[in-house]
Every structure is written in structure tokens, then in C-alpha cells.
Amino acid sequence: MTIDRSFAGIPKQYTLLENSEIVLIPVPNDGTSTWQKGADNGPIALLEAAHNMELYDIETDSEVYQRGIHLTAPVLENSTPERMANEVARVTKSYLELNKFVTLLGGEHSISIGAIRSMAEHVDNLTVLQLDAHADLRREYQGSTCNHACAMYEASQTTNLIQVGIRSMDRSELEVMNKEQVFFAHEIRDDKYWMESAIDLMTDNVYITVDLDAFDPSIVPATGTPEPGGLFWYETIEFLRKTFSKRNVVGFDIVELCPNGVEKSSDFLAAKLYYKMLSYKFEL
Numbered sequence: 623m624t625i626d627r628s629f630a631g632i633p634k635q636y637t638l639l640e641n642s643e644i645v646l647i648p649v650p651n652d653g654t655s656t657w658q659k660g661a662d663n664g665p666i667a668l669l670e671a672a673h674n675m676e677l678y679d680i681e682t683d684s685e686v687y688q689r690g691i692h693l694t695a696p697v698l699e700n701s702t703p704e705r706m707a708n709e710v711a712r713v714t715k716s717y718l719e720l721n722k723f724v725t726l727l728g729g730e731h732s733i734s735i736g737a738i739r740s741m742a743e744h745v746d747n748l749t750v751l752q753l754d755a756h757a758d759l760r761r762e763y764q765g766s767t768c769n770h771a772c773a774m775y776e777a778s779q780t781t782n783l784i785q786v787g788i789r790s791m792d793r794s795e796l797e798v799m800n801k802e803q804v805f806f807a808h809e810i811r812d813d814k815y816w817m818e819s820a821i822d823l824m825t826d827n828v829y830i831t832v833d834l835d836a837f838d839p840s841i842v843p844a845t846g847t848p849e850p851g852g853l854f855w856y857e858t859i860e861f862l863r864k865t866f867s868k869r870n871v872v873g874f875d876i877v878e879l880c881p882n883g884v885e886k887s888s889d890f891l892a893a894k895l896y897y898k899m900l901s902y903k904f905e906l
Contacts, residue, residue, distance in 0.1 A: 629691040630672040630897070642690030644900060647713060650731040651698045651706055661846055664879030665696065665727040668896065671889035675897065677882035684905035686897065691727040694724075701755055703768035706899060710736030714873075723903065725896070728877030730846070731758060732775035734831045737875055738777050741829045745872050749782040749824040750774070751865065753858070754833040755807075757791035759798045766843070773831075782825050786810070787836040790849050799882045807851050817861045821868055828865060830874035831898070844888030846880040855891070859898055866902035874899055 628637045631644055644715055648665035677687050694717075699709035710726070714737045717724045731754075733751050742748045746781045750772055752758070757780055763769040767776075777783050780874070789807040791799075803823055810816040835845040838852035865871065 626852055627693055629669065630675055630677060630687065630893075632677070632687045632691065636687055636690045637692055638690070639692045639720075642692035643723055644689055644691045644902070645694060645717045645720075645724050645726065645858070647717070649706075649710055649724045649726055649729040651697070651700055651729040651733055659846070660880040660882070661710050661728060661730045661878055662727060663881050664877070664892075666816055667881035667889040668876070668879055668892045669693075669866050671886065672893040672897070675890070675893050677897070679898065679901040679905070680895050681898075682901045683906040684901055686904050689900075689904050691790045691900070697733075703766045703774045705895060707736040707739070707768045711739045712736075712845075714716055715744070716742040718873075724729070724873045725900075726873075726875035726877075727896070728875060728879075730770040731833050732768050732770045733876045733877060734773050734875050735768055738781065738829060738831070741873055742777075742780050743891070745827045746862070747782070747825045747827060748872070749784060749828045749869075750777045751820075751824065751828055751830045752777075752783065752785045752833070753787050753831070753836040753853070754785065754834070755787060755789050755835040755852060756847065757788050757795045757799060757804075758833075759795040759797070760792065773833075781829075783806065783825070784820055784823055786820060787853050789851050790847075797803065807853070817864055820867060824869050824893070827868055828869045830862070830865070830871060832874065832876045832895065833878045833890070834876065835878055837891070842888045842891055845878050846884055847878075859895075862899060863902050863906070865906050871903055
């Protein structure tokens with residue numbers, strides 16, 4: 623993976639680690655996906671799209687890049703899913719110890735396992751907010767506990783997991799799922815108060831993991847396992863804005879962008895979402 627060592631081409635003084643409040647860790651891993659391959663190309667596609675993004679955020683009247691965004695070397699460990707998760711945890715921890723706001727780009731959703739592990743060790747009483755089409759609660763899948771289908775199992779055992787947008791799962795996951803903290807896509811469609819209900823379930827400290835297949839495939843077709851009936855842009859950013867304004871978001875990741883050579887709007891949406899979430903964190 624070759625990347626320009628800056629986010630969105632921002633001036634060099636805003637990219638240096640010592641000047642940056644934000645760290646961005648790319649994890650171009652696609653070791654366990656089971657349908658369309660290509661999530662390992664997600665980070666570079668998002669970063670390329672970001673170079674074509676205007677950096678003034680109208681909604682927050684801000685330019686959050688001036689907080690400093692340090693783009694790290696990518697995490698390339700891929701010998702086994704377990705070793706990948708351990709390396710992501712190690713790298714995440716190293717930047718948390720520097721008091722940086724740590725963000726990650728996948729790659730498939732299994733990259734979140736290590737990040738959440740370190741976040742849960744770093745802050746007390748962590749909530750994980752998962753935006754996703756899939757429950758990802760299997761204890762193991764295809765011989766690994768760090769498969770993309772297992773991405774949230776560990777979080778379900780060690781954190782306060784809240785799941786939003788779910789519309790596909792295996793029956794076996796019901797044994798693990800806390801349905802009182804799941805906001806299924808077909809239910810939130812008719813619930814005016816689902817955002818407030820979800821936020822009420824959160825503890826003070828929140829880590830957000832966004833699987834891009836949470837979005838309806840009409841606006842994000844470039845993902846490995848698209849599911850009909852997903853979230854749309856404005857309802858998603860409204861929910862995220864409310865979450866950032868009412869809780870202490872301690873980090874986030876965006877995963878499962880599976881780019882193609884024809885359709886670039888998914889790449890740009892992912893880049894815009896990343897920047898919008900930073901704007902909510904630092905500029906609200």
C-alpha cells in the first residue's frame with residue numbers, strides 16, 4: 623500500500639505527530655472476507671478521495687484539519703487474523719498513550735477488534751456504538767475468532783455494545799445479542815425517537831465503529847456485502863452529531879469500503895464521513 627503521507631493534502635505543519643491532536647491509522651487488511659474481496663484497497667481509496675474534498679465544513683463553520691491529522695504508516699500484519707488484531711491493538715495503544723484521538727480506516731471489520739480492545743483498556747466503562755448491516759456476533763467463523771463475522775463478539779463481552787442498522791444475521795447470534803440494545807433497520811424506520819433511545823443507553827465514553835454497509839447500497843454500493851434497506855446520509859450524520867454532542871467519543875473507525883474502478887461516490891462519501899466525524903468531535 624503506497625500512500626501520500628498526508629490526509630487530504632493538508633499543509634505539512636498539520637501532519638506532524640507532535641502538532642496533531644488526531645491520528646489516522648490505515649489497516650488495509652482483507653484476510654477473512656467471504657464474498658467480494660477488495661476491502662484492503664479501502665484506505666487508499668478513501669485517502670485518494672479526500673484529496674478532492676474541500677476542507678471547510680459548512681455545518682460546523684470549521685476547518686478541523688487545523689487540529690492536526692497525523693497519518694501513520696499502515697498496519698500490514700496479515701499472517702493470521704489473530705496476529706493482525708494484536709498488532710492493531712498494539713499500535714492503537716501506542717498512540718492512546720500519547721493522548722491522541724485515534725481513528726482507523728479498514729480494511730474489513732475484523733480490524734476493529736484490536737482497536738476496541740485497546741480502547742476498552744484505556745478508558746473506563748466503554749460503550750461501543752456499531753453502525754452496521756450485520757450483527758458480527760459469531761464467537762468464531764471459519765476457524766478464527768478474529769473473522770469479520772466475529773468483529774463485535776469480543777466487544778459484546780467486554781463493553782456496552784449498541785448496534786444500529788442491523789438487518790442481516792445468523793440465528794446463532796441471537797444467543798449473544800442483547801436485543802434491548804439493538805436498533806434493527808426495519809424498526810427504526812418507524813421510530814421517531816430511536817436516536818434518543820440509543821444515546822440514553824450509552825455510557826459517558828463511546829467508541830464508534832462504522833461499517834459502510836450500514837448505509838443503503840443506493841448511496842454506498844462499494845462494499846463487500848451490501849444489504850438493502852440501510853441508513854441514508856442525513857439521518858446518519860444527525861445521529862452521529864447527537865452522539866458526539868452528548869457523549870465523549872474516544873475514537874472511531876470506518877471499515878468495509880470495497881472500491882471499484884468505476885463508481886467513486888462511495889469513496890468520497892467515506893472520506894466526507896471521516897472528516898464530518900472529526901468536525902463533530904472537535905468543533906461542536
